[in-house]
Amino acid sequence: MEYVIGMDLGGTTIKLGIVNSEGKIIDSLIYPTLAESNSIDTIYKNMINAVNDLISRNKKIKIDSIGIGSPGVISPDEEKILGISNIPVLNGFPLAKEIEKDFGVPTYIDNDANSAARGEYLFGAAKGKDNFFMVTLGTGVGGAIFINGKLYKGYTNFAGEIGHMIIVTDGKFCTCGNFGCWESYASATAMVKKAKTLVERGYETSLSLYYPELNAKIIVDEARKGDEIAVDVVVEIGKYVGIGIANLINILNPHYVVIGGGLSHAGDILLNEIKHYSKVNTRPFSWDVVDIVMAQLGNQAGIMGSAALALMENTEKKSSKKESNEK
Amino acid sequence: MEYVIGMDLGGTTIKLGIVNSEGKIIDSLIYPTLAESNSIDTIYKNMINAVNDLISRNKKIKIDSIGIGSPGVISPDEEKILGISNIPVLNGFPLAKEIEKDFGVPTYIDNDANSAARGEYLFGAAKGKDNFFMVTLGTGVGGAIFINGKLYKGYTNFAGEIGHMIIVTDGKFCTCGNFGCWESYASATAMVKKAKTLVERGYETSLSLYYPELNAKIIVDEARKGDEIAVDVVVEIGKYVGIGIANLINILNPHYVVIGGGLSHAGDILLNEIKHYSKVNTRPFSWDVVDIVMAQLGNQAGIMGSAALALMENTEKKSSKKESNEK
Numbered sequence: 001m002e003y004v005i006g007m008d009l010g011g012t013t014i015k016l017g018i019v020n021s022e023g024k025i026i027d028s029l030i031y032p033t034l035a036e037s038n039s040i041d042t043i044y045k046n047m048i049n050a051v052n053d054l055i056s057r058n059k060k061i062k063i064d065s066i067g068i069g070s071p072g073v074i075s076p077d078e079e080k081i082l083g084i085s086n087i088p089v090l091n092g093f094p095l096a097k098e099i100e101k102d103f104g105v106p107t108y109i110d111n112d113a114n115s116a117a118r119g120e121y122l123f124g125a126a127k128g129k130d131n132f133f134m135v136t137l138g139t140g141v142g143g144a145i146f147i148n149g150k151l152y153k154g155y156t157n158f159a160g161e162i163g164h165m166i167i168v169t170d171g172k173f174c175t176c177g178n179f180g181c182w183e184s185y186a187s188a189t190a191m192v193k194k195a196k197t198l199v200e201r202g203y204e205t206s207l208s209l210y211y212p213e214l215n216a217k218i219i220v221d222e223a224r225k226g227d228e229i230a231v232d233v234v235v236e237i238g239k240y241v242g243i244g245i246a247n248l249i250n251i252l253n254p255h256y257v258v259i260g261g262g263l264s265h266a267g268d269i270l271l272n273e274i275k276h277y278s279k280v281n282t283r284p285f286s287w288d289v290v291d292i293v294m295a296q297l298g299n300q301a302g303i304m305g306s307a308a309l310a311l312m313e314n315t316e317k318k319s320s321k322k323e324s325n326e327k
Numbered sequence: 328m329e330y331v332i333g334m335d336l337g338g339t340t341i342k343l344g345i346v347n348s349e350g351k352i353i354d355s356l357i358y359p360t361l362a363e364s365n366s367i368d369t370i371y372k373n374m375i376n377a378v379n380d381l382i383s384r385n386k387k388i389k390i391d392s393i394g395i396g397s398p399g400v401i402s403p404d405e406e407k408i409l410g411i412s413n414i415p416v417l418n419g420f421p422l423a424k425e426i427e428k429d430f431g432v433p434t435y436i437d438n439d440a441n442s443a444a445r446g447e448y449l450f451g452a453a454k455g456k457d458n459f460f461m462v463t464l465g466t467g468v469g470g471a472i473f474i475n476g477k478l479y480k481g482y483t484n485f486a487g488e489i490g491h492m493i494i495v496t497d498g499k500f501c502t503c504g505n506f507g508c509w510e511s512y513a514s515a516t517a518m519v520k521k522a523k524t525l526v527e528r529g530y531e532t533s534l535s536l537y538y539p540e541l542n543a544k545i546i547v548d549e550a551r552k553g554d555e556i557a558v559d560v561v562v563e564i565g566k567y568v569g570i571g572i573a574n575l576i577n578i579l580n581p582h583y584v585v586i587g588g589g590l591s592h593a594g595d596i597l598l599n600e601i602k603h604y605s606k607v608n609t610r611p612f613s614w615d616v617v618d619i620v621m622a623q624l625g626n627q628a629g630i631m632g633s634a635a636l637a638l639m640e641n642t643e644k645k646s647s648k649k650e651s652n653e654k
Contacts, residue, residue: 073612083612131482143578147474154580155458158613161577166570166608168496169512178608185496243493250488251470251578253481281493281505285400285410286485 004310005054005066007047008112008302009095011035011086014050017300018058019307023123027058028303035087043089048102055103066107067310068096069115069302076156078109108313112302113142113160114151116260116295118312119305121146124296125258132256133248134295135162137241137263140175141183145252151312163187167243185240188216188262195219195233205229220266234266238273245274245292246281253286260295267294331637332381332393334374335439335629336422338362338413341377344627345385346634350450354385355630362414370416375429382430393434394637395423396442396629403483405436435640439629440469440487441478443587443622445639446632448473451623452585459583460575461622462489464568464590467502468510472579478639490514494570512567515543515589522546522560532556547593561593565600572601572619573608580613587622594621 002021007014010033017028031050034043055063072084072091079094096109110118117134120126126134130149136142141163145152152159163183164176171180184190192214199211206227210218222230245257257278263270275292282290297304329348334341337360344355358377361370382390399411399418406421427434437445444461447453453461457476463469468490472479479486490510491503498507511517519541526538533554537545549557572584584605590597602619609617624631 145578147479152474154613155582156580156612156616158610159578159580161580161610161613164577164608164610165574167493169494169498169567169570171496176610240496243496247492247574248578250491251472251486251575253483253486253488255482281491283485283488283491283503285483286481286488289483 002064002311002314003061004064004307004314005051006303006305006307006310007051007066007068008115008306009033009047009068009070009087010302011071014047015302016050016054017303017307018054018061018063019304019311021311023304023307025300025303026061027054029054029057033087035089038089040089040093043087044093044095044098047099051099051103063103063105065105065310065314066096066099066103067115067306067308067313068099068107068109069112069306069309070095070109071112073111073158073161074109078157081109106310106314106317108309110151110306110309111142112136112305114144115305115309116142116297116301117144117146117258117305118151118308119297119301120258120260120295121149122308122311123304124301125293126256129256131254132258133160133162133252133254134258134260135241135245135248136261137187137259138261139187139189141187141244142261143248145254162244162248165244165247167240167247182240182244186237186244190240191216191219191233191237191263194236195230198229198233203229216262216266220270224267224269234270235273237263238270239277241270242274242277242279243281245278249278249282249286249290254290257290257292258295259292260297260301264295265298329391329638329641330388331391331634331641332378333630333632333634333637334378334393334395335442335633336360336374336395336397336414337629338398341374342629343377343381344630344634345381345388345390346631346638348638350631350634352627352630353388354381356381356384360414362416365416367416367420370414371420371422371425374426378426378430390430390432392432392637392641393423393426393430394442394633394635394640395426395434395436396439396633396636397422397436398439400438400485400488401436405484408436433637433641433644435636437478437633437636438469439463439632441471442632442636443469443624443628444471444473444585444632445478445635446624446628447585447587447622448476449635449638450631451628452620453583456583458581459585460487460489460579460581461585461587462568462572462575463588464514464586465588466514466516468514468571469588470575472581489571489575492571492574494567494574509567509571513564513571517567518543518546518560518564518590521563522557525556525560530556543589543593547597551594551596561597562600564590565597566604568597569601569604569606570608572605576605576609576613576617581617584617584619585622586619587624587628591622592625
């Protein structure tokens, strides 16, 4: 049995856990990220403390490797974190390399959307599905593509930026600076924004009881109870999610689509809308062979995903070593 | 030196040629497709005659294989033609298998967009670029994706249906039945339609001299000469082409983008607009490593593409045979 540490680096907290190769979390803990310190030193030392804490609590376990799921994107050489907006001081920092030096075990890093997909592939909804893509519907919209059992990285490691696919030319302004990006219409953020606007306009809706503390879960729950305005919001988000997924199915012809992130807890009421709008916008040949499901790893997705990264990369390393030995 | 026959099956004509492994067309001819006969028998016999004609004109050449570029899509078992709208009687017909039986040489079939990309990869603009996608802007918008030097087929052979990516939610009606598909905005057809509408509205433009016989070449030529309305049309088409290409770059992070089809002859005036709108809509990391170029094979794209299919599939067959012999 292999044991790895999966570390989910977020803007607010670092979640980390020891996970075995069967996908069982042996132990886990949460540390604050200390992003507000804006000091690499502070943030990095705190991270080291977190890992040490976890290791010293589990002295009998030998750690084989460490996986890190990070916001932003990872540089083509798979070392530096780039384009990270919520912990900007980490931009350009070779986090995995430093951790590897300090702990003496192979350490891998990938962005959080890719890690989430790896987690679902090894332990969750996409188990055994070699050709799928995952859509993470949270603050933004992230994505990851699996082809023949491997994460598709693109030419320089930046593939899967599906949240900025334009689905409404000249549409809503997106945080990225463009107009009409998918994530302006299909994220949890977009869902909450829409609901708030409708409450502010004075529509009679149970959502006003929660305003301004609305979130995706509340909206979906109220829709389930029959609140018409909440249903309208769910249908609209489902439509936009569905259209983007249809685009990706038409392009990629996958076997499976996994929906993760905050909206994946919304259950059938949202999933049915997504499926409806995906179906009518997908070419029939490709629609007939694909299934759309919700992610399974839930709150553990971060730790499990980065653990999956460590497990998969370790396996790949060993097999390529074996291959080169055989030659 | 290998010699193959490349056959480009179109709704109006069949173009076929003998091509050597260096990409030289030794001989070629054109037959009518006889689609209007609506008889498999007539169409197929005519095809056989065309191949026989070409072979008997080149008796000294030994043909190693035959490649067919077909409209529609090819079934997951790579045998039957499906979804072919301009020669509907061929739906479900195992064309390659029949040709292989009749001529006794390995015969391969793929859709025309995939074949065009293979042609550009072996002999044209994408030579040596293992990670690229090709966009064919003609009557519709077709596409093909190359990953690590291989055509990406998807889970069941239907990948690359990029023309029906929705870029304007609730936009223009598309022949496929949906609203807002890319090909309703970015094809040569869309370009001509837009120009005609502007002429019909009575704008002062040199395009009216050609009306109603407008085509993409005329529009681009008039734009080059400075006609303002023609320029408007080119800019608008460039914008929509650019947005769709940006979407694909964000998703796939390729090394190269090749633009083929009728609009690829439009030259710099269109290419510059496409590049501009692709750039502003693509994530910077991915934009920095990609180049967008026009296809090089021009009128020979059909024959060269299907020949490339035959050459690539033959090579793959041999190498997989070799591999299994070594085991």
